[in-house]
Amino acid sequence: MNIRDKVLVVEDEKSISGFIKAILTTNGFDVITARTGGEAFSMISSHCPDLVVLDLGLPDIDGMSIIESVRRWTQLPILVVSARSYERDKVEALEKGADDYITKPFSAGELLARVRVAIRHTRLSNVSLASTGKFTAGELTIDYDKHQVLIAGENAHLTQNEFKIVALLGKCAGKVLTYDFIMKELWGPQSKGNNQILRVNMANIRRKIEKNPAEPQYIFTEVGVGYRMVEGD
């Protein structure tokens, strides 16, 4: 008997809830649904799902408060569904503790990819990383032991800060990390606000590891939100 991951979909629009459920069920997930924030609260605590897909535009309770209160007692992964133009919503959701977001309209492939990444990261995720100390994606290799980043076997000669940034992204590969999150990890909790230094560092990293900095294959920018590294092999 197969054990299936349980996903709670919190969405008030019947048609959207319907198609998310259809896609996930066909791909090996058990899906339960909630139409309102109130239902979501009770179902999360009673069912303890493996992942919550949460639409931010719920009629009764602000999605943010659901994230906040869930985070008070569990690290269960939360995937937020947002509309395209509201970057502030996405950033706020991520800062309150959501793991990732997906933008409407999205395809079945995108949804599945984000769901898998989110669940994987809460398990003892990077099994391969733990055993070999290396992260690989395409021709990119992050060697955590030697503190090196290699492209097609050649050392990319990253500076210390540049390496820290790439290493952080690699540990959370597939997940989006906000500018603020990365800034705090590298430059401390007082570093919020002006993220120019991070963006300049990232532009230099791109020039060292990407064939064409305007067509990245490894580190993607989500403008206004943060960065995301491609999933490992």
Place this chain on the structure above:
Amino acid sequence: MDKIAEKLRRYFPLSLKGWAVFLLSMLVASGICILLHEVTTSDFHAPLIFVLVVLVVSLLTDGYFYGFLASLVSVFAVNWAFTYPYMKMDFSIYGYPLTFVTMLAVGVAVSTLTGRVREQEKIRMESEREKMRANLLRAVSHDLRTPLTAISGSISALLDEECAFDEQERRELLRNAKNDADWLCRMVENLLSITRISGDSVQGIAREEEMMEEVISEAVMNFRKRNPGVTVSVSVPETLLFVPMDAMLIEQVLLNLMDNAVMHGSRTTKIFIGVSADADFATVRVADNGCGIDLRLLDHLFDGSLPLTGGRSADNTRSMGIGLSVCKTIVEAHGGTIRAENRPGSGAQFTFTLKRKGDEP
């Protein structure tokens, strides 16, 4: 209390410019009177010159304040300084009340007129903007009906038990429905972009320093998802290029241009995006290897007349017109320009610029 204060502020605004105009006119008029006094013996020029001063001051300043002030000061200037008896006030001489009333009347009348003209200007600009928005809304709403009809029709055919389609036909219907739905999404994004511009502030957009390569790469990734068969190559300068912009809007411009290249280039398989910059402007070129732009349309792409052309390919032309109209509005809101041309050989090229400095358009 507030309302009275508000009214006072509107009708009697104080400003540096107002004081400057007032003082300068007074000085010039006084100067002329003094000069003329040396030349002729009669004084009748004085009140006339100061009536002119009142006229000029009312014309060049906002509100009634400076006009009134000019009238008041002019009366005293004329009476005390420039007419007999000199350096003395004398209200007994016949004609002074009339002079004073005339000046005041001129002051009030001209101030009112100039105020009204300015109001009209503002109203006219507002109505222009409203008209543009209404036109765009009408054109887009009209365009929304076609794909919706197609989607609804295709899916109802698939649901109809009496229609027997084979696997290929079913996939075709579904694929068309998906394409139409995607097109609808793009139109909605264009609409939202328009509201984003005309939303709050006068100039309309909130700009942040963004890295050109990041904005372009996000737009290209978005485009590639929906058009996997088209090759997009991007070239940016080696040095980091930061440009103040609303990233979402500029991405919309890029998406519209790339979508147009595919939808209207008829055989486009390659798109090329190039970026260059100087101290004042960043320039972005979007070129394709399609069939190019119909020469008859080339001169009218951005002037808003495109949505209205009729004919067999009216729908196609209309959607291109909307996308380009939105591009033009966004680019101009950034202080830039956009133009289109056909490439030597085949294919079209669109070039737009973005202002690099500060907030002034």
